Amino acid sequence: MSRGPFAAGDRVQLTGPRARLHTITLEAGKQFHTHRGALDHDAIIGEPEGSVVTASNGDRYLALRPLLADFVMSMPRGAAIVYPKDAAQILAQADVFPGAVVVEAGVGSGALSLWLLRAIGPEGRLVSFERREEFADVARGNVAAFTGSVPPNWSVELGDLAERLPDVATPASVDRVVLDMLAPWECLDVVTEALAPGECCSATSRP
Numbered sequence: 001m002s003r004g005p006f007a008a009g010d011r012v013q014l015t016g017p018r019a020r021l022h023t024i025t026l027e028a029g030k031q032f033h034t035h036r037g038a039l040d041h042d043a044i045i046g047e048p049e050g051s052v053v054t055a056s057n058g059d060r061y062l063a064l065r066p067l068l069a070d071f072v073m074s075m076p077r078g079a080a081i082v083y084p085k086d087a088a089q090i091l092a093q094a095d096v097f098p099g100a101v102v103v104e105a106g107v108g109s110g111a112l113s114l115w116l117l118r119a120i121g122p123e124g125r126l127v128s129f130e131r132r133e134e135f136a137d138v139a140r141g142n143v144a145a146f147t148g149s150v151p152p153n154w155s156v157e158l159g160d161l162a163e164r165l166p167d168v169a170t171p172a173s174v175d176r177v178v179l180d181m182l183a184p185w186e187c188l189d190v191v192t193e194a195l196a197p198g199e200c201c202s203a204t205s206r207p
């Protein structure tokens with residue numbers, strides 16, 4: 001996440017009349033339009049976070065960088081996402097820590113991947129498995145949109161976790177496994193093999 005005054009390329013969450021939220025990516029010379037009026041991106045570029053900017057019709061917008069919780073709720077979806085309150089619970093139950101090597105499946109829309117990447121930090125590594133290529137593409141796009149680029153410590157492996165994990169992770173090399181998929185119990189043998197002794201796995205199954 002960037003800090004300081006807004007710059008071209010930053011994502012900005014605008015809160016307008018009646019608390020309506022809009023997310024834009026700043027571009028010099030561009031305008032954000034609603035049916036009520038237009039707002040120059042240049043009026044935001046160079047301003048500090050929390051600035052209030054005025055559109056052509058007099059509407060006022062509060063400009064902030066989106067929180068991760070806001071971003072995941074409005075980002076494009078392939079599969080159903082893990083909601084922020086559930087992500088918090090999963091991170092706690094799975095005891096995800098900075099520097100951890102984490103395996104995740106399936107990646108879906110990448111919402112939980114974003115929380116995991118934040119929790120492990122730049123020293124950690126996240127390997128996410130997804131059997132549907134179109135979902136993997138949505139997830140890569142969402143993660144890149146929030147973090148600015150696909151993080152070097154994240155990879156998305158295409159295919160079924162039960163088949164691919166043994167090729168990707170050497171035995172006893174993984175600190176945490178987080179499963180958000182239909183039948184996590186089908187993957188427990190390969191997960192047990194990949195986890196270092198005493199390390200932990202968290203699984204959710206939703207109809």
Ligand SMILES: C[S@@+](CC[C@H](N)C(=O)[O-])C[C@H]1O[C@@H](n2cnc3c(N)ncnc32)[C@H](O)[C@@H]1O
Pocket residue numbers: 079080081082083105106107108109110111112113129130131132135159160161162180181182183
């Ligand atoms: C509910 S979605 C995951 C949502 C994701 N956690 C998020 O927050 O955006 C479940 C995903 O698991 C994938 N999936 C199901 N079984 C799988 C398996 N055995 N290996 C890899 N991916 C799997 C599905 O294709 C689907 O995209």
